[in-house]
Amino acid sequence: MKVVALAGGVGGAKLADGLYRVLPPDTLTVIGNTADDLELFGLHISPDLDTVMYTLAGLANPATGWGVVGDTFTTLGMLERYGEDAWFRLGDADFATHLRRTAGMRAGQRLTEVTASLTAPLGIRARLLPMCDERVATEIETPEGWRDFQDYFVRRRHEDRVTQVRFAGIEQARMTPETADALAAADFIIFCPSNPLVSVGPILAVPGLRDALVASPAIKIAVSPIVGGKALKGPADRMLAERGIEVSAYGVATGYVGLLDAMMIDLLDTADAPRIEGLGMAVQAAQTVMHNDEDRQQLARAALAFAATLAPRQSVV
């Protein structure tokens, strides 16, 4: 069995981690969002990939969901002494990741290759793939103008109103061979409960990737990131509302029409089920909020079991 998960940052990483723990080794491929990558201090930083990586490696800081547990912040403190702005909280262990990634890329490695060279020594028996090897940059239009994603998200704590989102560079991006292979070989593709606009959205916007997803024989299901009309984390709820999309599991589902076989929604949102079914998707409700490791694994098991009940297509075993 092969499972592909599409994931953004913290929420996506949690379900990816649940899937990783309940599946046999070397079964899971996570395709991660890289459109909120940034360059700081000359280093290439891939926050979403790293959040997934640290989480799967058991290194994630449980208090924040991102960063390395027990990390120190000496480098950043010294950079501040040098007059640098330290708004993006990079820990010292985290710097090692960015150093190695940047050195690899400068030496000509693709981001896909560099990522594998990071996950392997951490003992991760899942494949972590960036959505593409090219640089794509999510930009957020606010009433004061366009901002880089992390400027909006971290520095300004996603407090601005969002009038538009664009993925600069996406036209030049290409689905990688590794992603194409993973999608074609998948039995199940799971959209993790990540922000549909700025986490899953960029992944689906990579030229070729949406078509490959549609063409894949896999059962495709999404776990709704909206629970009881609210995003569990981050600005997804406000972003949906500002774009005129209903802030509900149903609203999320409307963005995935033609892509999904099914949606898994929270027990709070069972009232959405008939409308989602009206979009041509099967629906199942479960406890989707992941407070701890057991919640992650339970949701992963539920999603896989639900997917398995859906009529297997011809090319699925």
Place this chain on the structure above:
Amino acid sequence: MKVVALAGGVGGAKLADGLYRVLPPDTLTVIGNTADDLELFGLHISPDLDTVMYTLAGLANPATGWGVVGDTFTTLGMLERYGEDAWFRLGDADFATHLRRTAGMRAGQRLTEVTASLTAPLGIRARLLPMCDERVATEIETPEGWRDFQDYFVRRRHEDRVTQVRFAGIEQARMTPETADALAAADFIIFCPSNPLVSVGPILAVPGLRDALVASPAIKIAVSPIVGGKALKGPADRMLAERGIEVSAYGVATGYVGLLDAMMIDLLDTADAPRIEGLGMAVQAAQTVMHNDEDRQQLARAALAFAATLAPRQSVV
């Protein structure tokens, strides 16, 4: 008054620090050796410049003489988890320096400019100049072949026999305008007690620099790095012996004929005085071993006082 010090690593940094403490602010220029610079993890590292910088900033680790006091080693530990070799002990605060230097150089700044952008925010009221802006690499021939300097010096703990030394890239190096100005404007030029072959040697080998030194109207004096027939630190004594140079203050002086007005030697080495005077240099003996801050300042005062007694040339005030 303007004072220029030529310095390598730890020993040179100590006397530079003494000079810095006893002179008025903005009086001292240190010209540092950069031929033992190296690249690690994609970062440009200038060990000798940084040792001087941390020492003048009051940040140097007193136990080692190099690195930042109280530094953590989290980044290096994580790099080791990634399978990197951590033989060169870079601390986390130290990484900040290399990150900023490397980013500045990639942005097109000269090493001279980047260095100023590091010393200024640390509050250093002395000028620290690299011997040149070009990349020069000291290489050490051992019985097993040529080695990079830090490979010989740090990784192999300078235990190999040294049959030859060369400065790769030195022909393409050029004295910087800042160094030319500092030498021309100096009243006193002091060769710190650094290794004459691999610390002061590369500085003097920069095309144009030796001539500028000779042409400078400054009084030039060296403090011997050999005391009682031994180097205080590092392999200078063995390197001199292996090259057939007498391991003594006199031996050091023979390498500086035509460059120096005077040598300051240790009280243990007064027997060398007549022979050094025979080379055309004035000699004074002093306590040259610097165990603590007071020793550094006392030696600095003694060197300046000695230099001041030497007949001032026409263009010195």
